Amino acid sequence: MKEVTIVCLVIVVGLIIMTLSVNRLQKNAVIVDNNAEEFSTAYPNQRKLAKTSDGVLHxxxxxxxxxxxxxxxxxxxxxxxxxxxxxxxxxxxxxxxxPSIAIDSDNNLHLVWIEGWPSKPGIVPYVYYRKRTREGWQPRELVAAYATYPSIAVDSHNNVHVVYGTYVYSPGYYGGGNGVRWRTKTSNGWQIEETISSDRLWARYPAIAIDSQDNVHVAWSHSTRYRYYDLHYRRKTVSGWEEEIEISRDSDSTSSIPSIAIDNNDHVHIVWHQQENASYAYATDGYWSIRHRVYTDSWQPVEVVAGPIKYSQLYPTIAIDGKNNIHIVWYGKHPISHSFYQIRSRTYQNSWKPIQEITLLLHDQINPSLMWAFYPLINGVKTNQPKEGYAFVWIDGTTIKYQSSEISQP
Structure with a gap:
């Protein structure tokens, strides 16, 4: 009886400590817009939040x-x-x-997005681009047709790089497009589109990052099988596109939409959620985990950052701060909140720190998006990396909220 009492007291104290910590974090959250919808800040392959060199957040x-x-x-x-x-x-x-956003060293905003809801049948989804200078928004430009979920980045020369995937409409039919494609805009205008994925039908949700040598890194969701999705990756150097690499594949699991970032040593970091042992396609049973893989001088083994557990863990996004700490934010359920999704995070600072519960509310908290980009680099400062910590947005019901960790003021 005494042992049961002690265990109960430990659980209660733990809950109190977690609640106090969550309340402290939630006090830092700021409302951006009360009229959003659940996908307003989705998906993790895209960057929604950026900062100009004058400190203005966009x-x-x-x-x-x-x-x-x-x-x-x-x-x-x-x-x-x-x-x-x-x-x-x-x-x-x-x-x-x-939409997805990038900012160049002249503080111009570069925006890409889709015209047409990308899972509806009988449409042609287009990817458009628009630039915002000191004079305001310039006319939109067509980038591609039968294209979905674009991601954008700039390099050290302010060239714009855009990647996008095929059109697949519900409940999973190929609608058009030629795999994952890459297109760049230089001072000479838009260059010819290139298909970079081996699969031309189901490859989509590409994430892009540029390193210190202006190498282009792209990861995407790949499936040539009926049920399971894997992650693939490809790098472009001055010599051209290198071979396509399979990042994650298991016989009975689905690897979801990737998020990618480059650290201060030019190491490539990719995160995703994985579902194993599901009873059928799109089922919510099975075991869920958040996974991370890094390329140093070669691809290192996959790390399980959270899970596997039977509670859904979904759509992680990754950022690297100025001290080379890794920050991963996602949404998921857990034993304290088994009915509602909450925002969760984990940080690598010499080692993986415990999972942090950022929210603990009685309704779903979903679709976080971290601020991060390698460029622009202005006077030696990466303006889209917090000095230490992280900054992100997410959906609380129909409200977009913004938050930065206490030490990150971006």
Missing amino acids: LVYHRADSNGILQIYHAVSKDQGKNWSVEQVTHESADQCF
Whole structure:
């Protein structure tokens, strides 16, 4: 009886400590927009949050306009995320959704997004690009057709790199497109599109990062099988595209949408969630985990950052800070919150620290997106890396929230 009492007391004390920690973190959260929807900040292959060299934060996302049509919106904070102003970027008659942002060394914003909800049948989804200079938003430019979930990055010369995947509509039919494609815009304009994935039908959700040598790194979701998705990766150097590498594959599991970042040693980090032993495609049973893999001088073994557990762990996003610490944020359920998704995180600082519960609320908290980019590099400072810590946005019901860790003021 005494042992049971002691165990119960330990559990209660643990819950109190966790609740106090979560409450402290939640107090730092700031409301950006109350009129969002669940996918406004999805998915982890895209970057939604960026910062210009003057310290101004920029967030891009989609939400419905007064007519119920999804449009692209741009939120700005000039006081380190405490207050935000919002502008509508697109005013189209068709849905505009899933934007991604990058910023160059001249503080120009580079934006890509999809026209057409990418899982609806009978449409042609397009990827568009738009640039914002000191004079304002420039006219939009067509990048590709039958293209979905674009991701964007800039290199040291302010060249723009865009990757995007095929069109697959519900419940999983090929709709068009030629695999994962890469296209770049230089001072001479848009260059010819290149297909970089071996699979031309199901490859999508590409994530992109650029390293200190301007090598291009792309990871994506790949499936030539009916049920299971794997992650593939490819690098482009001055010599061209290297061989395609399989990052994750298991006979009875699904590896999801990747997020990618480059550390200060040019090591490549990729994270994803993995589901094992599911009873059927798209089932929510089985075992879930958050996984990480790094390329140093070769690909290192896969690390399990969280799990495997029977509670869903979903869509991790990764960032590296100025001290080369690794930050992973995702959403998932756990024994204390088995009915609602919560925002969770884990940091590598010489070793993996314990999982941190960022939220603990009685409704779902989903689709986090961390700020990170290798470029621009201005006077030796990577302006889109917090000095130490992290900054991110996520969805709380129909509200977009922003938060930075206490030491990260971006």
